[in-house]
Amino acid sequence: MSFAIANPQSLDTATPAVLLEVRDVAKRFGAREVLKSISLNIAPGEFLTLLGESGSGKTTLLRLIAGFEQPTAGEIWMSGERLDALPPYKRRVNTVFQNYALFPHLSVRDNVAYGLRVKSTPASEIGGRVDHALRMVKMEEFADSRPSKLSGGQQQRVALARALVNRPQLLLLDEPLSALDANLRKQMQGELKTLQRELGITFLFVTHDQDEAMALSDRIALLRGGALEQVASGREIYAHPTTAYTAQFIGQTNLLRAEVRDGVAVCGALQWPAEGESGAAVFSLRPEAIQLASAGISIPGTVHFRAAMQQQFYSGASELLEVTCAGGQLLRVRVPAQGPLFGEHDFVFAAADAIRVQE
Amino acid sequence: MSPSTPTRRSRLLTIYAALVFAFIYLPIVILILYSFNRDGVGGFPPRHFTFEWYRQLFADGPIWDSVLNSLIVAAGSVVLSLTLGLLAALALDRANFPGKALFRRLVLLPLILPGIITGLSLLMFAVVSGVQLSLFTVFLGHGTALISVATTELFAGLQKMDRAQEEASLDLGATPWQTFWRVTLPNLKLSLIAAGLLIFTLSMDEIAVTFFLIGRDNTLPLEIWGRLRRGITPEINAVSTLIFAVSVGLIVIWYRVRTRGLGADAQELLERP
Numbered sequence: 001m002s003f004a005i006a007n008p009q010s011l012d013t014a015t016p017a018v019l020l021e022v023r024d025v026a027k028r029f030g031a032r033e034v035l036k037s038i039s040l041n042i043a044p045g046e047f048l049t050l051l052g053e054s055g056s057g058k059t060t061l062l063r064l065i066a067g068f069e070q071p072t073a074g075e076i077w078m079s080g081e082r083l084d085a086l087p088p089y090k091r092r093v094n095t096v097f098q099n100y101a102l103f104p105h106l107s108v109r110d111n112v113a114y115g116l117r118v119k120s121t122p123a124s125e126i127g128g129r130v131d132h133a134l135r136m137v138k139m140e141e142f143a144d145s146r147p148s149k150l151s152g153g154q155q156q157r158v159a160l161a162r163a164l165v166n167r168p169q170l171l172l173l174d175e176p177l178s179a180l181d182a183n184l185r186k187q188m189q190g191e192l193k194t195l196q197r198e199l200g201i202t203f204l205f206v207t208h209d210q211d212e213a214m215a216l217s218d219r220i221a222l223l224r225g226g227a228l229e230q231v232a233s234g235r236e237i238y239a240h241p242t243t244a245y246t247a248q249f250i251g252q253t254n255l256l257r258a259e260v261r262d263g264v265a266v267c268g269a270l271q272w273p274a275e276g277e278s279g280a281a282v283f284s285l286r287p288e289a290i291q292l293a294s295a296g297i298s299i300p301g302t303v304h305f306r307a308a309m310q311q312q313f314y315s316g317a318s319e320l321l322e323v324t325c326a327g328g329q330l331l332r333v334r335v336p337a338q339g340p341l342f343g344e345h346d347f348v349f350a351a352a353d354a355i356r357v358q359e
Numbered sequence: 360m361s362p363s364t365p366t367r368r369s370r371l372l373t374i375y376a377a378l379v380f381a382f383i384y385l386p387i388v389i390l391i392l393y394s395f396n397r398d399g400v401g402g403f404p405p406r407h408f409t410f411e412w413y414r415q416l417f418a419d420g421p422i423w424d425s426v427l428n429s430l431i432v433a434a435g436s437v438v439l440s441l442t443l444g445l446l447a448a449l450a451l452d453r454a455n456f457p458g459k460a461l462f463r464r465l466v467l468l469p470l471i472l473p474g475i476i477t478g479l480s481l482l483m484f485a486v487v488s489g490v491q492l493s494l495f496t497v498f499l500g501h502g503t504a505l506i507s508v509a510t511t512e513l514f515a516g517l518q519k520m521d522r523a524q525e526e527a528s529l530d531l532g533a534t535p536w537q538t539f540w541r542v543t544l545p546n547l548k549l550s551l552i553a554a555g556l557l558i559f560t561l562s563m564d565e566i567a568v569t570f571f572l573i574g575r576d577n578t579l580p581l582e583i584w585g586r587l588r589r590g591i592t593p594e595i596n597a598v599s600t601l602i603f604a605v606s607v608g609l610i611v612i613w614y615r616v617r618t619r620g621l622g623a624d625a626q627e628l629l630e631r632p
Contacts, residue, residue, distance in 0.1 A: 068526050088529040095530045101523035105545040115531035118541070166531065 019044040019202050020065070020083075020170055025074030027060055034060045036226045037074065042170070042204060047196055049205045049213040051249075052223035058206045061223070062172050065204065066095050079169060094163035095172040099179060100155045102147035108158050109134070109143040115166040133165035136195070153184045160192075164199065173205045177212065189215055210250050214238070222246055238286075243358045247284035252320075254290075254331050256283040256354065265354070268327020272303045272351040283354040287320060287334035293348035301351050307331060308344050323347070387603060394596035412593040422598060425582035432498045432578060433562040437555045439502030444509025444554065445547075451510070452517040470507040474567025477504050482571040493574035500572045501562045508561065509554045516550030549616055556613040560606055 020042040027035040035057045042048050050058040063069045065076060067088030076084040083091060094115070102111050112133055116126045134140040137157035147155055156176060163171055176192075177185045193216055196203050207213055213220050214234040222229040222237065230237055230246045241247035244255055258267035258274070260281045265274035267283070274281070298304060307323035310330070314337065321333040321341065333347060397407035416422060447466050451459070469477055481500045482492075490496060524546065528538040544551075566580045573581060579602070583595055 066526075066530055068529075088526070089532045089534055093530075095527070097523050097527060099521075099523065101521060101527040103524060103527070103542060103545075105548070114528070114533070114541075118528075118531065118533035118537050162527075162531065 017044055018042070019046075019079060020204075021077040022061070022065070023075045023077065025061070025064060025071045025076060025084075027057070027064060027069065028072045034226050035064075035071075038226075038228055040221055040228065040231065042202060044169075044202055045200050047193070047203045047205065047216060047218045049207060049217035049220045050223060051207060051210060051213040051220050053208060053249075055225075056223040057226040058208075058223050059174060062095075062174055062204065062206050065170070066093055066172055067091050092169045093172060094166050094168040094170075095174065096156075096159045096163050096176045098174045098176065100147075100159040102155055102158055102162070104147055107144050107146060108139060108150070111147065111158060112162045112165050114162065129165055133161040136164065137161045137191075152180050153188060156180065156188060160195070164195075164201070168201065170202045170204060173203060175206055175208070178207070178209075185212075192216065214250070220250075222249065224249075240355060241284055241357055244282050244284065247355070247357050252287055252332060252334075254285045254287065255357075256285055256329070257281075258283055268329040269325050270303060270305055270327070270329065272354055273301075274351070274354070274356065276356055282357050282359055284357050285331075285349060285354045287332040288318075289353035290331065290333040290335075290347050290349045292333075292335055292338070293346045302348050303351055303354075304346060304348050306344055306346055309341050312341060390596050391600045391603070394593055394600045396593060412597040416594050416597045416601075419594065421577075422579075422582060422594075425577045425579045428494055428576050429563055429579040432494055432501055433559045435498040436501035436505055436562040437558050439498070440505040440509040440558050441513075441551060441555060443503075444506045445513050445551075447506065447510045448513035448517055451514050466510050467507050469504045470511070474504075474565070475571075478568040478571030481568065485572065491574065492572055494576050494578075496572040496574065497569050497578065500568045501565060504568055505558045505561060508558055512554035512557070513547060513550050516547045520546045553613055553616045556609050556616070560609050560613075563606075564602070 018041045022038055022040040025035060025038045026033070038057075038061060050061060052058045060069065064071050064084070067083075067086065071084055074084075075082060078092070083093075103114065106114065109130055113126050113130045116129060121129075131140065131143075134143055137160050139154060139157050139161060142150060142154060142158075147158065150158065156179075159176070173192075177188050180188060189212060192203075205213075205216060217234055219231060219233050220237055221231045224245055229249075230242050232240075234250075237246060237250055241250065241253075247253045247255065256265075256267045256270070258265040258270075258281055260266075260274050260276065260278050262278070263273055263275065265272055265281065265283065274283070293304060305325050307325040309321065309323055311322040313320040313322075317337060318334050319337055321335060322330060323333060323345070324330050331347075394412055395408050395410070397409040397411060447462075450456070451463055451466070456462075478500065481496070481503075485492060485496050520543070524542050525538055528542045529535070533541060564580050565578075566584065569578055569581055577585065579598075583598065586592070586595060
């Protein structure tokens with residue numbers, strides 16, 4: 001902040017520092033438009049996740065930043081330098097590949113030293129930096145092994161060390177955990193997050209797993225069909241999805257197709273106060289926003305309704321109910337574990353929890 | 360199914376297999392046996408064991424000159440065809456250019472063409488361009504005709520290679536040239552060895568192309584062929600036995616490199632000093 005005071009010009013530029021700037025980038029492969037005019041900024045030290053289904057263009061965007069593909073239109077800038085004009089080996093960006101892409105003919109140590117050697121780093125410096133990188137990922141005892149002798153998780157760590165030893169400004173991770181089994185995955189998620197916080201290196205992480213995205217990221221950029229659907233923190237994106245797609249992709253939700261008239265939304269038997277313009281509208285209502293209620297008690301700003309039990313899915317601490325209300329509308333409700341429920345029950349939700357989303 | 364069926368069938372199969380093997384290998388066995396027979400190739404069975412023919416063989420200057428010629432030609436052909444074959448395989452694997460499909464077929468053509476056509480056309484080319492026939496023309500003939508073998512083998516190696524490794528190399532700051540030497544070539548090492556061994560063996564016993572391109576100095580197969588016209592001597596059996604032993608050795612190595620090749624064990628085995 002002392003920098004800002006010493007330099008009065010920066011006082012009125014309220015935007016935070018930007019490490020990577022993607023400007024109107026589009027990419028086509030022949031007739032197929034994989035990315036449509038993407039604009040995205042990444043701040044230094046940020047953990048940003050590109051989240052999307054397969055075919056959404058997230059890996060393509062990563063490959064454009066790494067330099068393996070050229071954008072059809074638009075520009076990519078990093079630290080005030082035009083990045084997309086540089087070949088991959090001149091970018092201060094390193095990648096952890098989906099299947100690690102370790103060099104099978106080199107030992108773990110030589111794999112990690114590779115980036116330093118090709119850039120003619122003095123030999124005296126290489127040894128220390130490689131050892132340090134291997135220690136960081138707890139792989140120093142495997143330094144002389146071949147990659148083929150290592151388990152998936154160990155290969156993953158070597159791939160991380162091989163990238164980080166070059167001290168990149170930006171680390172790209174292409175679904176790095178997708179080849180690991182569930183337990184190892186959770187553990188590696190924790191290690192990745194810790195490593196990122198300690199090193200302060202900017203991470204751009206690609207995944208199709210929304211839980212992973214929520215657990216790790218400072219911000220999530222949700223891609224859909226080659227366009228950005230929403231860019232926000234995990235909490236923000238979950239609490240305030242802007243589109244029906246986002247609401248459904250991140251977590252579970254009930255999509256209520258309602259008619260808004262005179263500040264009231266009507267969806268079958270349900271009614272709640274809603275702002276915004278009149279006409280057809282879609283609302284997202286998270287299952288956990290709906291609670292079981294005792295009949296007769298009404299608090300202002302809440303919506304009461306009666307619904308019949310259809311299904312009950314028990315999952316330990318909570319259970320998911322599928323209920324139908326008077327208009328036939330099917331709703332999913334997540335409640336603390338209750339024991340078996342039958343027949344009709346009273347439910348309640350806060351009107352403010354019904355979030356109006358774009359179709 | 361009666362219990363006797365599988366055994367009877369397997370016994371028939373054994374006999375059949377034995378006959379096939381006999382048909383293929385009996386002549387070679389006889390050739391080897393007679394190289395140790397004092398009375399030469401006449402008379403059956405061979406009676407008196409001797410190393411005499413081997414002694415004569417080792418004292419025979421022209422044979423060893425021709426062996427040396429063959430080795431020089433084979434070694435040169437390996438280098439020439441691997442270099443050109445690697446470039447062709449890289450082009451087929453990576454580049455897109457007009458006429459690629461045609462190029463692919465043309466490169467493989469010498470594999471299918473009868474040697475006599477290749478030899479004759481190369482001879483005509485040498486005559487038209489005024490090149491004196493010598494071991495050099497034989498080397499050019501073998502080296503170019505065997506490009507097809509190198510290309511197929513190396514192309515298969517490139518196809519098996521994980522392209523992400525080359526991307527990883529570029530990503531880590533290596534130039535395309537560094538990437539080729541440090542990642543692509545080491546990955547192709549087994550294909551290069553396998554192709555090299557195969558080309559070496561093929562060049563060593565090539566006759567058809569050699570026949571048209573040979574100058575004054577004979578290669579080993581032509582030397583043998585020339586002598587056979589004056590009658591079979593057990594010395595020929597002796598040299599053939601040696602060639603057989605070396606060829607089997609090379610083929611065993613080639614086979615091991617190819618089959619176990621992709622495992623890390625074989626790689627370590629080959630890298631051990």
